[in-house]
Amino acid sequence: MGIPPSTKEFKRVIRPRRAWYRVDWARLFHYRDLLFILVRGDFVSRFQQTILGPAWFAIQPIVTTIVFTLVFGRALRTPTDGVPPFAFYLCGMLLWTYFSNVLSAIGSTFTTHASIFGKVYFPRVIMPLSVALSNLMNFGVQLAIFLVVDGIVLHESPAARAIHPDFAVLAILPAVLLQTVAFALGVGLLVAGLSAKYRDLQHTLPLLVQVWMFATPIVYPLSRLSPRAQWVAALNPLTNSVELFRLGFFGVGTATLGHAAASLAATVLALACGFAVFQHVERTVVDTV
Numbered sequence: 001m002g003i004p005p006s007t008k009e010f011k012r013v014i015r016p017r018r019a020w021y022r023v024d025w026a027r028l029f030h031y032r033d034l035l036f037i038l039v040r041g042d043f044v045s046r047f048q049q050t051i052l053g054p055a056w057f058a059i060q061p062i063v064t065t066i067v068f069t070l071v072f073g074r075a076l077r078t079p080t081d082g083v084p085p086f087a088f089y090l091c092g093m094l095l096w097t098y099f100s101n102v103l104s105a106i107g108s109t110f111t112t113h114a115s116i117f118g119k120v121y122f123p124r125v126i127m128p129l130s131v132a133l134s135n136l137m138n139f140g141v142q143l144a145i146f147l148v149v150d151g152i153v154l155h156e157s158p159a160a161r162a163i164h165p166d167f168a169v170l171a172i173l174p175a176v177l178l179q180t181v182a183f184a185l186g187v188g189l190l191v192a193g194l195s196a197k198y199r200d201l202q203h204t205l206p207l208l209v210q211v212w213m214f215a216t217p218i219v220y221p222l223s224r225l226s227p228r229a230q231w232v233a234a235l236n237p238l239t240n241s242v243e244l245f246r247l248g249f250f251g252v253g254t255a256t257l258g259h260a261a262a263s264l265a266a267t268v269l270a271l272a273c274g275f276a277v278f279q280h281v282e283r284t285v286v287d288t289v
Contacts, residue, residue: 027123034122038130043137057141061093062149072219081221081252083163087153090146091249092218092242095177098139099184099238100209105131106188107205110196110281117282124282125275128192132185139177150249169248169255176244183237183267189274193281217242222254234259237267 028035065086072078073085080088106128110117113127154163195201216238222230233239240255240263247253 028126028129031122031126035126035130035133038126039134042130042134057138058145061090061097061142062145065090065093068219078220079224081223081246081250083246083250083252084153087150087250088221088246089219090149091246092216094139094142094146095180095238095241095245096213096216096218097142098135099180100213101138102132102135102181102184103188103191103209104205105135106185107191107195108202109188109192111199111202125189125278128185128189128278131188132181136181164251166248166251169244173245173248176241179237179264179267180241182271186267186271186274189278190270193274193277196281212236212238221246221252230254230259231262234262235266237263237270239263 068089069085073080073089078085083091109124109127109131117124191201191205195205215233216236217225217233222233222239222243225233240259243253243255243259245253247255
């Protein structure tokens with residue numbers, strides 16, 4: 001019995017990607033449902049079998065901020081540009097907590113999900129993208145807590161009466177957050193690609209993250225550095241982002257167009273290098289991990 005003329009044969013041909021650098025946006029859009037499931041699953045799985053649930057998103061930065069306040073604010077008396085130390089450190093921890101969490105999670109993408117990559121096909125970059133997006137929910141919770149704490153601290157502290165938000169800078173903070181997401185994704189992809197072949201990087205990553213934190217003006221204002229040192233620090237995109245957040249919420253911070261340009265250039269470079277290394281490694285990662 002032959003096939004009816006109206007019935008067309010369906011074929012799907014899968015060919016290896018030959019280009020050394022190419023982001024298939026159409027395919028990523030095709031797998032958007034998978035991306036949504038991974039984002040929701042990553043967020044929900046963190047609260048399974050926990051008592052406090054989403055409160056853990058607030059506990060970590062608040063405890064860290066309390067330690068910074070006691071050590072750097074009280075003991076070492078590190079200047080904070082007139083901002084109450086607790087609010088100053090908590091504001092800096094907003095972006096840093098997001099960046100460090102994303103970097104640590106994406107950096108182990110190939111080793112953590114090697115069994116999945118070997119069984120089913122989907123664009124591998126969806127895994128890092130889901131991590132970057134799911135951590136934005138964590139950021140939202142921490143931002144809400146910061147706004148509450150910021151309002152209380154600034155209202156109760158006599159020294160903070162002269163501090164006022166810069167509404168012009170507040171309007172561009174979503175773009176600053178987007179740049180931080182892009183930078184965290186780029187560095188995470190780069191680390192994931194390199195750590196798939198060089199496992200030593202996985203052991204040194206926690207140390208690098210700690211050093212990176214002190215190279216970012218989290219516990220000190222950028223204004224305490226010399227002009228030359230400020231330009232060096234501006235090559236770290238997190239520096240300009242943290243200073244803009246403080247400038248927006250407190251009206252105090254060191255941010256220039258030159259720093260912003262250097263920060264944006266470093267972000268684009270990190271994102272491009274991250275995608276290039278990640279795509280190069282994903283071709284043979286199942287055979288090497």
